[in-house]
Amino acid sequence: MLNETAAGVFTIAVTPFLPDGAVDWDSIDRMVDFYIEKGATGLTILGMMGEAGKLTAEESVEVVKRVVARSSVPIVVGVSAPGFAAMKTLGDAAMDIGAAGVMVAPPGNLKTDGQVLNYYHNTAEVLGDAPFVLQDFPLVTNVVIPTSVILQVVADCPTCVMLKHEDWPGLDKISALRAASDAGGRRISILCGNGGLFLLEEMLRGADGAMTGFAYPEMMAQVVSTYQSGDLTHARDIFDAYMPMVRYEAQPGLGLAIRKYTLAQRGVIAHDTLRKPGGNLSKATKSEVDAIAIRQNTRLKLLGL
């Protein structure tokens, strides 16, 4: 079961599809193996990047089953939904199958501190014993969650064990959360998103690792472990070597297609298909990704990676 000590890299997994739009089960297996081989300490599925909204309820459950069966690391399942009934149905199913926890982002209609707090009170009640991750991603959800509200959720809901941090800017928020737990509050795990664009600084502020889907997950594993080993300069070298790609992949909306393109290029998934409705990368975009990858490779060789 997921708990407050979770750390390292929880990779946000894509959902691979065949060219005709069917779920590509074989690629799921290969992808799970790949992520773990590259250093993932956990996987998060059916998140915003997992095209969850394009899966039927049945498919969602089948994907959970397949990933849980294949994985040797804990699985977090995204269960954000417009209503609590759907959240509960998928959450209960996921935990029954063997997920370690679930993740919930707030719906976009929440406007005040009290509404956000109330939403997570209801979430915790609906999810029962399932440990949950609070996803704080205002760029996409349009809901700004102040530090005080996160701390109140942590105080009120023992099953809230992790923050998926992707407020932007958000570094001072990590510092404030850590100051609060240093002062005696319950300390939860903080894993960071934003495509890894601030991973080094996030670790410096007290994060426990990353939870994001950058298509070179080894970067995240290496930055986190090198940082934790105390070699800050080398951690920065690795981080900077990947930065042009991290930046390019972090383009909202486009990022998923870039990520699938890269995973297909790397042989992890068989096809870079997005299920409909989903755009294709332009030829120019693919060229840009290729050019960045070539230079990235050169920099990594210089670092002996």
Place this chain on the structure above:
Amino acid sequence: MLNETAAGVFTIAVTPFLPDGAVDWDSIDRMVDFYIEKGATGLTILGMMGEAGKLTAEESVEVVKRVVARSSVPIVVGVSAPGFAAMKTLGDAAMDIGAAGVMVAPPGNLKTDGQVLNYYHNTAEVLGDAPFVLQDFPLVTNVVIPTSVILQVVADCPTCVMLKHEDWPGLDKISALRAASDAGGRRISILCGNGGLFLLEEMLRGADGAMTGFAYPEMMAQVVSTYQSGDLTHARDIFDAYMPMVRYEAQPGLGLAIRKYTLAQRGVIAHDTLRKPGGNLSKATKSEVDAIAIRQNTRLKLLGL
């Protein structure tokens, strides 16, 4: 099957619950009978007012079955969803059960004319042969759909047979849509929402009736039929007699609880329960509803109703 000639009053139905939160199946039957007895020419279920997001997928299907089995008038099923997979699943199920059509509101992340148009192209493709209602409700969806985009959807998608009109202000939009069909475009049905607050003027502009959930559906049936009979003055008398209540019930968010309170007071549903999370009416609000109802009753008697 729903088509472009649909007219009259499609009542937006609530979903009745028992005090413990279970679906109240007996009240569903009574409610269907009540709406039809009061003049409904159709019913719309699982809309925004139907607490659809609080139902599990299984419950949603059961509600469709129960209502279709009981009803002698056509049923429209709300199938708006964050993803097309869920939309298709419920849409296909509803049509298999015997619904006359489905209704789709746009998701809040659509920003440009092209994105809205593209969304309805995908919707039409996903729904296949099912006739669908385009719900235009910017106050809640935050998506403004210009007249030109509605006309393009109508031109491109033969299965779009009805507009649920609740733009606000929206009267000139009805006029513009009717001018376009008078000039040779395909004419679809326009049924109006907004709680009935502009029903008389909407009819004057060319609407075919109402699709909303005012808890005195006889008002809508009487205004529409009296207007159609040519007695505009009497239609206005009826409309004005109900207006203080229409206005009071039209408060966003609060309206559903007021509606359920009134339906329970009228003996239609057994309880005014909202499924969690859902607020209760304050004592002051109930007093206000009661006071308005008493005066409404007096006015109706003066009109011989």
Place this chain on the structure above:
Amino acid sequence: MLNETAAGVFTIAVTPFLPDGAVDWDSIDRMVDFYIEKGATGLTILGMMGEAGKLTAEESVEVVKRVVARSSVPIVVGVSAPGFAAMKTLGDAAMDIGAAGVMVAPPGNLKTDGQVLNYYHNTAEVLGDAPFVLQDFPLVTNVVIPTSVILQVVADCPTCVMLKHEDWPGLDKISALRAASDAGGRRISILCGNGGLFLLEEMLRGADGAMTGFAYPEMMAQVVSTYQSGDLTHARDIFDAYMPMVRYEAQPGLGLAIRKYTLAQRGVIAHDTLRKPGGNLSKATKSEVDAIAIRQNTRLKLLGL
């Protein structure tokens, strides 16, 4: 100087223009006289309905001068601005000219309780001694201000003397604010907007009157005074008689043009011109206003008004 005891009807004034777009100074004088004659206990100028954004800074100051010079009742000046410098410039000028106070709505980029509170702290500091009205109008500002934040502003800022209440739904908010002052908090004036659509219920909840621009301001004066005299039934009769028009005028965006049309029809302002960019009423809309006005007049005669 405006203070917490302000009550009655503060009419939101339009800014009259000549057909060529110049400010119509003569109509301003006539309008001020008209509002006061119809029972206004104060006037609010340069609000959202005053086309403030279409006036140059110099024109705004001239309008304040003209209205203050003409008026025998206190003047509130809208000074909402994207930045505090502009707010301070107009606020200082208005108070120097002799305004009784100023009004400030929050800018749309405020997201959390703390941000709203901080904004009003800064507002109070910037405005110095000037008494100010907190305008709570989420439908237009997109900023939801919870009761707790309003109470904190009242507690922290002695110069906040009035709430322009137009949250929707907002009746329970009035009750909550009054419960707080009954329990010992500072009691500020609450005048209500929303075009007067809930005026009767707002009085029942504890409001001190209206601050809105309904083009028949005598309705508001009569409802408030009749209510205060204890004749609730007669207050309701008056309120209901005007309701079809109140509802029609309350259409967002369109309302200002309807209001100017009515004021011109009533001979108050010379022209119904909106300064560019501003729409014109369609012929159908004018017909609808006319039809509602005729029936309204009949109802008022029956009431002896």
Place this chain on the structure above:
Amino acid sequence: MLNETAAGVFTIAVTPFLPDGAVDWDSIDRMVDFYIEKGATGLTILGMMGEAGKLTAEESVEVVKRVVARSSVPIVVGVSAPGFAAMKTLGDAAMDIGAAGVMVAPPGNLKTDGQVLNYYHNTAEVLGDAPFVLQDFPLVTNVVIPTSVILQVVADCPTCVMLKHEDWPGLDKISALRAASDAGGRRISILCGNGGLFLLEEMLRGADGAMTGFAYPEMMAQVVSTYQSGDLTHARDIFDAYMPMVRYEAQPGLGLAIRKYTLAQRGVIAHDTLRKPGGNLSKATKSEVDAIAIRQNTRLKLLGL
């Protein structure tokens, strides 16, 4: 006068303040010299980064005078405003003083393609002969402007001579705009914002340069000129060397404070003061900026820069 051939780097200038909040006129002079020395081919003042909303109307005009008097390169003045009267007042004043052109971002309440187009039609009319820059920055304005609307503005408004491009993702948009002008449409200048985060790729897509405020403007000048000289590899080397800082500075909201901190560290402006209300950088943030700057310096030395 600004025209369609504008290219290179138009630096977005800050407005320097003394610790007491007064405008720091001496630092303005030094800043203008610095930007030009570092390769600026133009300057843009009173933009979002210029704290324009915190200046009085008089101060804004004085800043324009000071910068125009000092500068040997063309000046663009941001004149975005909630109303056209304020836009016209500042726009006319700026052009009279000697600005080369003005810049206008759309207000956040525009929702449809037609509303955006109409807004720029009005803008062009209000501004008269003044050449204007269309600022396309959805992340901040919340207005998404499709390529088709930009092309229509270009077709309809001869005084629209430049696009400040900062849609995100926006690279394919540049390609589409260039394809349209290659096919015979009027070609306008495209200068790119987003803090320079995609400058290299933007040049590859057909942009004419940058218009953004990265605190090392030499990066932009060098990338643009090196790219134009044909040495793509060296352009990428320079671009990549600065990327960790570009990324860090691009944090929304925080970016301005980081920028002023860096400009003060570099001796360009005397103080890193933000006028109230404006946050201060945390100690941790300053440390992060310092650490990134040190490594950046090392990389630049390796490149012989």
